[in-house]
Amino acid sequence: AGAPQPRVLETDLGVRFLTAGRPHPALGRTPNNLLALSSWPPYPLPAGVTVPVGQRCERLWVLLQCYVHPTKNYVPNGEILLRYADGGEEIHSLVPPYNLDCYFQHFSQEGTPVPFGRLVWPPGWPFIHRGMSAPHADVLSFACDPQRLLEAVEIRATCSEGVLGVAGITALAAR
Numbered sequence: 001a002g003a004p005q006p007r008v009l010e011t012d013l014g015v016r017f018l019t020a021g022r023p024h025p026a027l028g029r030t031p032n033n034l035l036a037l038s039s040w041p042p043y044p045l046p047a048g049v050t051v052p053v054g055q056r057c058e059r060l061w062v063l064l065q066c067y068v069h070p071t072k073n074y075v076p077n078g079e080i081l082l083r084y085a086d087g088g089e090e091i092h093s094l095v096p097p098y099n100l101d102c103y104f105q106h107f108s109q110e111g112t113p114v115p116f117g118r119l120v121w122p123p124g125w126p127f128i129h130r131g132m133s134a135p136h137a138d139v140l141s142f143a144c145d146p147q148r149l150l151e152a153v154e155i156r157a158t159c160s161e162g163v164l165g166v167a168g169i170t171a172l173a174a175r
Helices: none
Strands: 008-010 016-018 035-037 048-064 078-084 089-094 112-115 136-143 149-157 164-173
Touching: 016 164, 035 048, 035 149, 048 078, 078 136, 089 136, 149 164
Parallel strands: none
Antiparallel strands: 008 016, 035 164, 048 136, 048 149, 048 164, 078 089, 078 149, 112 136
């Protein structure tokens, strides 16, 4: 369940993301809000996705709302691969607490939190103090080589007991 959410989400960084949005309850079918990726057996979700870009870019921002397991900190939970048309690639590991955190608690050192949705705690949920939790997505920024054509971005889940939720991707075109 989520509170109404704008379709265009602008962050404090000035970066805009086009999201699926969340309508007011009972006003229509709830859109798919996230692309969920996981390598968690029995593998009910895809483990990766490739998003075509096809332009020269200066910077790529990725909006993630993830679930990471506390015992999987300091372990790569995923990867973002920038694939260039000339065959070159750049791989960025997603490792909590460095650049990945959990949707209900911000602890990522590199990510910028953006309010996203609301939490509904089950009765008797004792595990996290409600004052220390806030539903959010994290914005991660990746520099691109503006001289090369960015063919595609691949996002891969590489760790069990976690889910990468991709809420949006924004590319800044090269000048």
